[in-house]
Amino acid sequence: MIELVSTDRCIGCRLCVKVCPVNVFDMQGKLAVIARQEDCQTCFMCEAYCPVDALYVAPQADESVHVEEQELIASGLLGSWRAEIGWNPGAEDTMAERDTTPFFEEFTETFRSK
Amino acid sequence: MPQQQITTDVLVLGGGPAGAWAAWNAASQGAEVILADKGYLGTSGATAPGGTTLLVIPPVAELRDAAVRSRLQAGGYLSENSWIHRVLDQVEQNLEQIEEWGYPFPKDEDGNPLRTHLHGPEYMKIMRRVVRKAGVKIWDQSPALELLYDEHGAGGARGINRLTGEAWEVRANAVVIATGGCAFLSKGLGCNVLTGEGLLMSAEIGADLSGMEFTRQYAPSFADGTVTRGRMLAWATLYDQAGNPLHRGDRTFGSIPELMLKGPVYASLDLADTEAKQQFLRSAHPIFFMPLERAGINPFKDKFPLTLRYEGTMRGTGGLRLTGADCSTTVPGLYAAGDAASREKVTGAISGGGAYNASWAICSGSWAGLGAARHALSQRCLAGSRQLRAAGRMGLAGGAPASRTLDPKPLIAAVQQEILPLRINYFRSEPVVAAALQRLDSLMPYITGRPPATVQGIVQSREAAAMLQAGRWIYTAALARKESRGLQRLAEYPALDPRQTHRLILSGIDRISISTESVPHASELPVPREGRAI
Numbered sequence A: 001m002i003e004l005v006s007t008d009r010c011i012g013c014r015l016c017v018k019v020c021p022v023n024v025f026d027m028q029g030k031l032a033v034i035a036r037q038e039d040c041q042t043c044f045m046c047e048a049y050c051p052v053d054a055l056y057v058a059p060q061a062d063e064s065v066h067v068e069e070q071e072l073i074a075s076g077l078l079g080s081w082r083a084e085i086g087w088n089p090g091a092e093d094t095m096a097e098r099d100t101t102p103f104f105e106e107f108t109e110t111f112r113s114k
Numbered sequence B: 001m002p003q004q005q006i007t008t009d010v011l012v013l014g015g016g017p018a019g020a021w022a023a024w025n026a027a028s029q030g031a032e033v034i035l036a037d038k039g040y041l042g043t044s045g046a047t048a049p050g051g052t053t054l055l056v057i058p059p060v061a062e063l064r065d066a067a068v069r070s071r072l073q074a075g076g077y078l079s080e081n082s083w084i085h086r087v088l089d090q091v092e093q094n095l096e097q098i099e100e101w102g103y104p105f106p107k108d109e110d111g112n113p114l115r116t117h118l119h120g121p122e123y124m125k126i127m128r129r130v131v132r133k134a135g136v137k138i139w140d141q142s143p144a145l146e147l148l149y150d151e152h153g154a155g156g157a158r159g160i161n162r163l164t165g166e167a168w169e170v171r172a173n174a175v176v177i178a179t180g181g182c183a184f185l186s187k188g189l190g191c192n193v194l195t196g197e198g199l200l201m202s203a204e205i206g207a208d209l210s211g212m213e214f215t216r217q218y219a220p221s222f223a224d225g226t227v228t229r230g231r232m233l234a235w236a237t238l239y240d241q242a243g244n245p246l247h248r249g250d251r252t253f254g255s256i257p258e259l260m261l262k263g264p265v266y267a268s269l270d271l272a273d274t275e276a277k278q279q280f281l282r283s284a285h286p287i288f289f290m291p292l293e294r295a296g297i298n299p300f301k302d303k304f305p306l307t308l309r310y311e312g313t314m315r316g317t318g319g320l321r322l323t324g325a326d327c328s329t330t331v332p333g334l335y336a337a338g339d340a341a342s343r344e345k346v347t348g349a350i351s352g353g354g355a356y357n358a359s360w361a362i363c364s365g366s367w368a369g370l371g372a373a374r375h376a377l378s379q380r381c382l383a384g385s386r387q388l389r390a391a392g393r394m395g396l397a398g399g400a401p402a403s404r405t406l407d408p409k410p411l412i413a414a415v416q417q418e419i420l421p422l423r424i425n426y427f428r429s430e431p432v433v434a435a436a437l438q439r440l441d442s443l444m445p446y447i448t449g450r451p452p453a454t455v456q457g458i459v460q461s462r463e464a465a466a467m468l469q470a471g472r473w474i475y476t477a478a479l480a481r482k483e484s485r486g487l488q489r490l491a492e493y494p495a496l497d498p499r500q501t502h503r504l505i506l507s508g509i510d511r512i513s514i515s516t517e518s519v520p521h522a523s524e525l526p527v528p529r530e531g532r533a534i
Helices: A015-019 A047-048 A067-073 A079-085 A105-112 B017-028 B061-074 B081-100 B120-133 B199-206 B229-237 B252-262 B276-285 B286-294 B352-377 B408-419 B421-424 B431-442 B444-448 B456-480 B529-533
Strands: A001-006 A023-026 A031-034 A055-058 B005-011 B033-036 B052-055 B118-120 B136-139 B146-149 B154-158 B167-177 B219-222 B237-240 B245-248 B266-268 B306-310 B335-336 B502-507 B515-517
Touching: A001 A031, A015 A023, A015 A047, A023 B408, A031 B081, A047 A055, A047 A079, A047 B306, A079 B229, A079 B286, A105 B276, B005 B154, B005 B352, B017 B033, B017 B120, B017 B167, B017 B352, B033 B167, B052 B120, B052 B352, B061 B081, B081 B352, B118 B120, B120 B136, B146 B167, B146 B199, B146 B456, B154 B456, B167 B352, B199 B335, B199 B456, B219 B229, B219 B252, B237 B252, B245 B252, B252 B306, B252 B421, B276 B286, B335 B352, B408 B421, B408 B431, B408 B456, B421 B431, B431 B444, B431 B456, B444 B456, B456 B502, B456 B515
Parallel strands: B005 B033, B005 B167, B033 B136, B167 B335
Antiparallel strands: A001 A055, A023 A031, B052 B118, B146 B154, B154 B167, B219 B306, B237 B245, B237 B266, B266 B306, B502 B515
16 A cells, blocks of 8 residues: 655655546645545556655555655665656666567466476 | 536547547547546556556467467357457557557567567556547546436436546547446456446446356455466465465466465465576566565565455456447447456457457457447537436435435445455355345445535445446346356356357346347357257
């Protein structure tokens, strides 16, 4: 579930409010806030779209877990999904470009037992 | 009276792949198009957060004939060869189009593009850009709540803007339902927007449903997480709690429901035993790995607990019954695409899985968009001057007596209690399913209350109504098909019955009536002697 909107980083652009498929965020003054955490579907899309890497979605879908912003920054997790998709400024390539996969089932068939 | 009223040619409901392709195609015919999505075109639905493998088979007659034949058999002879061929032809053109729009497909050694897989975020970002560029008005955060209709058929929809709270009304001579399947808020990746309102509102103006019994599909996911990627488990060993191996490799995931009856099941992708294999898997499906890594799990080494998330009609097969090649329905002006439509024509009685459903979304979206545009542009009467009525009732303020209030969350929980459990919906048997259906029926009075006057209350009340109705359709169909075929199973009838090689068509809300529809390849099913005698 969504666990963090960094008030240090949030620039109030409203993009998370606009893109969240399940309407989890509201604006409170100039900051986005988690208004309906229980509706979060843990799809990570808000993280992908946040232009300043202010959001963190924990992988746990059914229960809220405690996160520390400084630890997330130190471990490189804050913004890591956007970077992996390749939507961060200065990204060398995108996830789609890095995937040189032939047909998945064919690969599985050919290489699994090798 | 809605605060915002507008007339257009085509209204597309839903902003996943099927809706995006429908809107783009309708606009390409010169139609004015509005696309309204509950969430956001780009993030909404099952495709956007992860990605999807596509059904593509090179245009070589032998390969295609073989694929179509094997599908016909696997799907219990309910699919239609001509429709599968259509999909295979059409999807090639659309994928070429996506590549022209900038999607970076990998290339083989000879430089030919391998258009077999799409990463969701990139794919849907491109779709948003081209849909907008085609002149489509995109209304995000704007769930439709009910359809408008008159004696000429569908005429638009009413809904609400979740951010402003404003009610809206769009009048349109053609409507495309591309709202996805119904996954009952089971938290499969990206699937919580899929709550079945498109099915409900279409049935309210007389559309039929088909294939609702083929809905016994659960997807394995990391127990704490949401990501459902069953194909990754082809690289897994499954373990019990004590760490004893249970199963290994191909089709392991098909055995999980039975294994879970005995206790918790764990997986480890330990068949990917080299750096190269691990890297391949990691870059093919990053969304599978990221949440596990965030939870401190190395999926190639560690054993992580699995759960099963119900996929309803989404990776099941049932949905709105299509009656024409242009994805029209029995209601004039109403078209259906993607997972909102029944996929029996291409998948028969089995799951479309990722690949079939992804190609189906692209193709059916395109056909529905073209069909809707053609219909709308050929009408002499403008939608704005029709005497349209709003058809919604279940879970809406208009259909409710003022005295009672509707509390959607407990109602949703009560529906989930009947629909999500494996012991009811996966291990189907007549008495258990019949009892669950009876309990769902007994919830009907609760949906007639007045929804809370908040935006969330209004939207969730309609979602609760749609899920309740979808559940009733699913179990009604499951009890009517007294056999086991594809995704449908009843313990009392463990075998396929050749005499039931037809589709089950449902109509109606309160009283659900059932009829059958013949299928073109029924006579090709090898019939045992005793079956023929009757």
